[in-house]
Amino acid sequence: MRKILIPLAVVGALVLASCGGSSGPAASSCSKTFKVGFVTDIGKLGDKGFNDAGWKGVQDAQADSSLCVQGKFLESKQPTDYTPNIQQFVDQKYDMVVAAGFLLGDDTLKAAKANPSVKFSIVDSADFADPVAPTNFTGLLFKQDQGAFLVGALAALLSKTNHVGGVYGLDVPAVVQFRKGYENGAKYINPSIKVDGVFHPAAANAFADPDWGKARAQDELSGGADVIFAAGGATGNGALLAAKEANKPCIGVDVDQYLTYPDVDPCLVTSALKNISVAVKSIIASAAKGQWPSGGVQTFDIKNGGVGLAPYHDWDSKVSADIKTKLQDIMTKLKDGSLSTGAEGLTKYS
Amino acid sequence: MNEATPLTLAALGGVVSERSGVVNIALEGMMLMSAFTGYVVAFQTHNLWLGVLAGVLTGVLIASLHAALSISLMVDQIVSGFVINILALGITGVFFKGFLQEASVAGPGVLPTWQIPLLSKIPVIGPILFIHQPITYAMLLAIVLIQFLLFYTVWGLRTRAVGEHPLAADTVGINVYAVRYVAVILSGGLAGLGGAYFSLQQIGQFLPNMTGGRGFIALAAMIFGKWKPLGAFYACLLFAGAEALSGRIQITGVHIPFQFLGMLPYLLTIIVVAGAMGRAVAPAADGKPYRKA
Numbered sequence: 001m002r003k004i005l006i007p008l009a010v011v012g013a014l015v016l017a018s019c020g021g022s023s024g025p026a027a028s029s030c031s032k033t034f035k036v037g038f039v040t041d042i043g044k045l046g047d048k049g050f051n052d053a054g055w056k057g058v059q060d061a062q063a064d065s066s067l068c069v070q071g072k073f074l075e076s077k078q079p080t081d082y083t084p085n086i087q088q089f090v091d092q093k094y095d096m097v098v099a100a101g102f103l104l105g106d107d108t109l110k111a112a113k114a115n116p117s118v119k120f121s122i123v124d125s126a127d128f129a130d131p132v133a134p135t136n137f138t139g140l141l142f143k144q145d146q147g148a149f150l151v152g153a154l155a156a157l158l159s160k161t162n163h164v165g166g167v168y169g170l171d172v173p174a175v176v177q178f179r180k181g182y183e184n185g186a187k188y189i190n191p192s193i194k195v196d197g198v199f200h201p202a203a204a205n206a207f208a209d210p211d212w213g214k215a216r217a218q219d220e221l222s223g224g225a226d227v228i229f230a231a232g233g234a235t236g237n238g239a240l241l242a243a244k245e246a247n248k249p250c251i252g253v254d255v256d257q258y259l260t261y262p263d264v265d266p267c268l269v270t271s272a273l274k275n276i277s278v279a280v281k282s283i284i285a286s287a288a289k290g291q292w293p294s295g296g297v298q299t300f301d302i303k304n305g306g307v308g309l310a311p312y313h314d315w316d317s318k319v320s321a322d323i324k325t326k327l328q329d330i331m332t333k334l335k336d337g338s339l340s341t342g343a344e345g346l347t348k349y350s
Numbered sequence: 351m352n353e354a355t356p357l358t359l360a361a362l363g364g365v366v367s368e369r370s371g372v373v374n375i376a377l378e379g380m381m382l383m384s385a386f387t388g389y390v391v392a393f394q395t396h397n398l399w400l401g402v403l404a405g406v407l408t409g410v411l412i413a414s415l416h417a418a419l420s421i422s423l424m425v426d427q428i429v430s431g432f433v434i435n436i437l438a439l440g441i442t443g444v445f446f447k448g449f450l451q452e453a454s455v456a457g458p459g460v461l462p463t464w465q466i467p468l469l470s471k472i473p474v475i476g477p478i479l480f481i482h483q484p485i486t487y488a489m490l491l492a493i494v495l496i497q498f499l500l501f502y503t504v505w506g507l508r509t510r511a512v513g514e515h516p517l518a519a520d521t522v523g524i525n526v527y528a529v530r531y532v533a534v535i536l537s538g539g540l541a542g543l544g545g546a547y548f549s550l551q552q553i554g555q556f557l558p559n560m561t562g563g564r565g566f567i568a569l570a571a572m573i574f575g576k577w578k579p580l581g582a583f584y585a586c587l588l589f590a591g592a593e594a595l596s597g598r599i600q601i602t603g604v605h606i607p608f609q610f611l612g613m614l615p616y617l618l619t620i621i622v623v624a625g626a627m628g629r630a631v632a633p634a635a636d637g638k639p640y641r642k643a
Contacts, residue, residue: 198600201609205562210553215353216597234557262456
């Protein structure tokens with residue numbers, strides 16, 4: 001037994017060390033720091049998208065010295081880590097916990113109810129069903145379907161084969177809205193277009209399986225699709241890579257992936273932006289300044305800049321003025337509400 | 351074929367190791383560590399081949415650890431393998447955080463695709479067999495090589511003897527420990543090459559847990575293939591095929607719950623282990639440490 005214990009102890013230390021981190025103390029001029037804990041979903045940091053963007057929001061809040069914010073993150077390796085990770089921050093008397101993603105919805109809500117003195121905020125989830133929502137729980141919702149609708153339209157305009165593809169992570173509401181928005185956007189431009197799509201089947205690594213994502217994108221490309229949209233963390237990054245290797249245009253998600261994933265820059269036309277970092281920073285700022293919205297939902301859409309298109313970068317000269325005008329037109333219509341994506345608030349794909 | 355590559359390499363590693371009587375559930379961890387070191391070396395040296403070499407050596411190194419723990423120290427082989435898996439997840443996670451995560455720079459790229467002249471022009475089988483990336487060719491060679499080594503050489507006979515009845519092998523003068531060490535280390539090299547597939551052949555990047563449990567599917571394939579190299583290869587083709595099929599079914603829009611096909615490998619393995627397709631019998635001394643009298 002002794003022989004086993006030594007390696008186990010080493011492993012234990014390493015595992016513990018691997019799952020958390022902070023980004024330095026708050027500014028020294030603060031009399032009291034506002035401590036913010038950030039819990040990732042199973043996609044973890046380093047996904048060059050969703051989780052990284054949420055953590056950046058915390059870091060941005062920390063960088064604003066007037067807020068006196070001190071941030072720390074805990075990563076979730078598996079769904080059973082959500083509650084313990086949240087609890088760790090509660091136990092350490094954190095003022096606020098930010099949870100990244102729909103997958104943490106139930107755990108976060110439970111924690112909010114059990115700890116009314118701690119403020120909770122969650123990206124991509126809100127207290128959908130509960131009639132008595134706790135006032136210390138605020139959901140940050142994005143109309144990702146609007147960004148997806150735009151890139152769907154763009155994909156349809158770029159396609160020469162009248163056939164485009166998409167590769168997605170787990171079929172959670174946000175991803176469902178990305179997929180449906182993309183498909184509806186493509187069909188808005190061309191009702192007869194063929195739109196492929198595939199969700200990752202396994203929950204455990206649905207957002208961290210680039211090998212699978214790449215293979216599925218290759219399936220779609222070999223089936224005739226000539227534009228690939230990827231919405232699924234590292235899984236989606238694999239799909240982008242497949243498009244790059246096949247010299248076909250690709251479209252990223254959440255953040256400007258031109259900046260975060262340079263390997264695919266040659267194929268990346270744009271990304272369906274979700275300004276998660278802005279949303280996270282803004283909710284932390286309200287909380288730190290004592291302007292907490294008393295629960296409920298904050299919605300980020302194309303009107304308030306919460307979602308949108310990333311710059312075209314290398315593709316700027318290759319996307320024709322005609323296409324740009326058409327997209328601008330769709331954007332205007334989405335903003336004034338005269339055009340609906342048909343995917344708003346969707347929770348199940350059908 | 352491409353998706354079956356890491357599965358097959360790991361499954362071959364499993365076959366070699368278990369044929370000698372050492373259970374190797376650490377294949378997953380070995381692949382993950384190798385994917386990591388392979389990437390780091392390729393990134394630093396700008397040489398993908400050095401990366402592949404580093405991946406293989408990492409597999410060998412970790413396998414040596416597994417061998418030392420389970421053969422010399424007689425730690426339970428499952429425990430040792432399990433520890434290595436967690437260790438790999440932890441170490442790669444820590445170093446990823448520390449060194450790779452912030453680097454938003456382009457990676458070293460992926461290994462080139464080689465078209466074998468003439469042979470790749472053969473209709474139907476040409477593209478299937480002769481247009482691949484290097485690690486896939488290496489996998490095809492490894493299948494043939496391991497099949498030959500295990501069943502047609504003295505080394506193979508000794509390895510199998512040690513896995514079936516180590517005491518008998520010992521009495522006729524075979525060094526049981528040495529044979530097992532060699533088999534486990536070879537197994538690590540194979541798994542290491544499988545790991546290099548992820549970061550250097552397929553994705554050109556390292557990501558935490560990017561092997562995604564394929565080391566365990568490889569174990570299932572090894573059992574499904576009845577501890578034979580060729581059998582394991584067919585099983586891997588089947589499992590990879592099931593994964594690809596699951597994707598295609600979704601893409602073509604057939605309404606079958608797509609999660610269902612995702613569990614196919616495990617379902618098939620249970621059926622085989624339950625004896626539905628002829629008996630799948632593990633080497634008799636598989637999993638048992640040998641203590642020299």
